Amino acid sequence: MAQREFRIQRGSGDDAHLETYTTDVGEGMVVLDAVHQIQAESAPDLACRWNCKAGKCGSCSAEVNGMPKLMCMTRLEDLPEDQPVTIEPIRAFPLMRDLVTDVSWNFRVKEKIKPFAPRKPDNEDGSWNMQQDDVERVQEFRKCIECFLCQDVCHVLRDHHLHDEFYGPRFYVYSAALEMHPLDTENRLEQLKDDGNIGYCNITKCCTKVCPEHITITDNAIIPLKERIVDEYYDPITKLFKMFKPKK
Amino acid sequence: MTRTPIQLPQQRQFGETSRLGAWWLQPLLVFLGLGAFIVYSTWAAFQGAYYASGPYLSPMYSPLIWEGAGQATSGHNWLGHWPDWLPAAVVGLPITPAFLILWAPGGFRFTCYYYRGAYYKAFWADPISCAVGEPRKSYWGERKFPLILQNIHRYFFYVAALFIVILTYDALVAMWFPPEGMTYAQAHEAHALEFGFGIGTLVLIVNPVLLGLYTFGCHSFRHIIGGHKDCVTKAPAGKKAYECVSCLNKRHMLYAWMSLFWVGFTDFYVRMCAMGYWTDLRIF
Ligand code: SF4
Ligand code: SF4
Ligand code: FES
Ligand code: FES
Numbered sequence: 001m002a003q004r005e006f007r008i009q010r011g012s013g014d015d016a017h018l019e020t021y022t023t024d025v026g027e028g029m030v031v032l033d034a035v036h037q038i039q040a041e042s043a044p045d046l047a048c049r050w051n052c053k054a055g056k057c058g059s060c061s062a063e064v065n066g067m068p069k070l071m072c073m074t075r076l077e078d079l080p081e082d083q084p085v086t087i088e089p090i091r092a093f094p095l096m097r098d099l100v101t102d103v104s105w106n107f108r109v110k111e112k113i114k115p116f117a118p119r120k121p122d123n124e125d126g127s128w129n130m131q132q133d134d135v136e137r138v139q140e141f142r143k144c145i146e147c148f149l150c151q152d153v154c155h156v157l158r159d160h161h162l163h164d165e166f167y168g169p170r171f172y173v174y175s176a177a178l179e180m181h182p183l184d185t186e187n188r189l190e191q192l193k194d195d196g197n198i199g200y201c202n203i204t205k206c207c208t209k210v211c212p213e214h215i216t217i218t219d220n221a222i223i224p225l226k227e228r229i230v231d232e233y234y235d236p237i238t239k240l241f242k243m244f245k246p247k248k
Numbered sequence: 249m250t251r252t253p254i255q256l257p258q259q260r261q262f263g264e265t266s267r268l269g270a271w272w273l274q275p276l277l278v279f280l281g282l283g284a285f286i287v288y289s290t291w292a293a294f295q296g297a298y299y300a301s302g303p304y305l306s307p308m309y310s311p312l313i314w315e316g317a318g319q320a321t322s323g324h325n326w327l328g329h330w331p332d333w334l335p336a337a338v339v340g341l342p343i344t345p346a347f348l349i350l351w352a353p354g355g356f357r358f359t360c361y362y363y364r365g366a367y368y369k370a371f372w373a374d375p376i377s378c379a380v381g382e383p384r385k386s387y388w389g390e391r392k393f394p395l396i397l398q399n400i401h402r403y404f405f406y407v408a409a410l411f412i413v414i415l416t417y418d419a420l421v422a423m424w425f426p427p428e429g430m431t432y433a434q435a436h437e438a439h440a441l442e443f444g445f446g447i448g449t450l451v452l453i454v455n456p457v458l459l460g461l462y463t464f465g466c467h468s469f470r471h472i473i474g475g476h477k478d479c480v481t482k483a484p485a486g487k488k489a490y491e492c493v494s495c496l497n498k499r500h501m502l503y504a505w506m507s508l509f510w511v512g513f514t515d516f517y518v519r520m521c522a523m524g525y526w527t528d529l530r531i532f
């Protein structure tokens with residue numbers, strides 16, 4: 001078995017620092033395995049959040065060699081072998097201790113978004129008719145596991161700390177899933193523009209790059225929402241057109 | 249607004265990151281690629297000459313509304329010679345036919361969602377690369393003036409779509425050559441052009457094809473053609489059209505670069521032929 005060196009962030013507040021550990025690694029091991037092994041061998045008090053070890057619960061988010069990743073889905077053999085593996089907590093949220101951050105801000109944002117408001121049922125038994133083709137587009141957004149890696153990498157939160165004004169990519173995906181849903185009747189564009197300030201997003205696509213569910217966040221959720229906002233607020237011709245269109 | 253103060257880790261310095269490897273390579277390549285194109289196209293636009301060679305017209309000068317000031321007729325202009333009421337230079341800098349039209353494709357690319365993301369990174373370092381520290385603390389994004397103006401992208405799309413028609417026409421024109429002993433302008437005037445095919449024709453055909461792949465994969469077009477509907481099956485042009493545009497849109501970055509390169513190369517090809525450095529090979 002080969003040995004590998006890990007530099008793991010420990011502590012909290014001003015005391016946060018990188019500590020070096022060495023442990024045996026074998027074929028097929030992921031970063032989370034190594035963290036567990038280090039916990040067992042030399043650092044029983046190392047705090048780390050995880051749950052499913054299958055890339056589906058979204059709790060093991062961290063920064064591995066500087067990139068936001070799920071620890072349970074990052075194989076050690078995919079990381080450069082001649083360098084130690086650096087594991088740090090995500091940076092866009094307050095650090096609690098070691099690798100654990102407080103991501104509750106995200107849940108507060110989610111509560112603000114206007115909920116799903118389906119139209120009246122199409123049938124007497126309270127059901128709706130929908131075409132598969134029409135719901136397909138929002139299905140992609142529903143793959144989200146709320147790992148918040150996209151929130152972490154987004155420079156609006158990560159570097160500019162605009163948490164009070166900006167919802168972040170995860171919640172534009174969430175809003176897009178509602179906004180583009182064939183049954184939904186709510187309009188969230190004003191909210192996204194003025195409260196969620198989607199205009200802060202400068203489409204640099206880092207969120208798309210890190211999403212473990214491969215959701216095309218920028219191209220399929222954010223840009224289409226931006227375009228809908230253009231329809232409503234910035235495009236005089238579409239506005240005029242809409243004024244004369246008979247209301248449904 | 250309720251403010252919930254949260255204690256965040258210290259902001260990183262410019263370029264600070266735990267990322268390994270050459271994270272700076274991609275922004276550098278974008279910087280060099282876009283930079284080279286901007287320099288070349290600006291230079292070419294200032295020339296005001298050698299923009300046409302026989303049936304070939306440089307895409308940077310098309311549509312050729314008026315012939316360049318002081319230039320003999322190329323046979324490609326729409327309205328004749330440079331008009332007297334239009335100054336041929338302002339503060340010593342020449343005004344050429346290219347400047348009358350380049351704002352359109354220029355504006356289209358400048359406001360393109362792909363290019364925006366790319367040049368915010370490569371030219372403005374905001375962020376220079378994902379998960380790398382930034383040079384400035386302040387940030388407005390596209391929420392305020394001036395970047396809020398990027399929202400006019402769809403209007404540039406309308407014009408760009410028109411340019412595809414014009415450049416396709418140029419590709420067709422590139423198949424009609426003057427007979428021996430006549431200049432293109434003379435043969436054009438005398439309706440004596442003959443069908444033919446040269447390497448230049450090929451270059452001028454590839455140009456609108458690549459530009460079309462880029463232009464019709466535009467995010468705004470994707471929105472217009474069906475994306476604005478919650479039920480894409482009820483899209484005005486049908487679901488197929490929406491899917492078609494989405495398919496081009498997936499490769500928007502690739503087509504953006506290919507078409508950018510090809511526009512530059514097409515101008516260069518025509519220019520080299522017009523200056524007599526290169527001889528255009530006739531296939532038939
Ligand atoms: S594309 Fe927008 S939301 Fe995504 S990381 Fe970049 S700025 Fe943030
Ligand atoms: S969109 Fe992707 S990266 Fe963002 S929270 Fe959901 S799964 Fe994670
Ligand atoms: S432990 Fe569930 S996603 Fe990694
Ligand atoms: S988004 Fe690139 S051309 Fe419109």
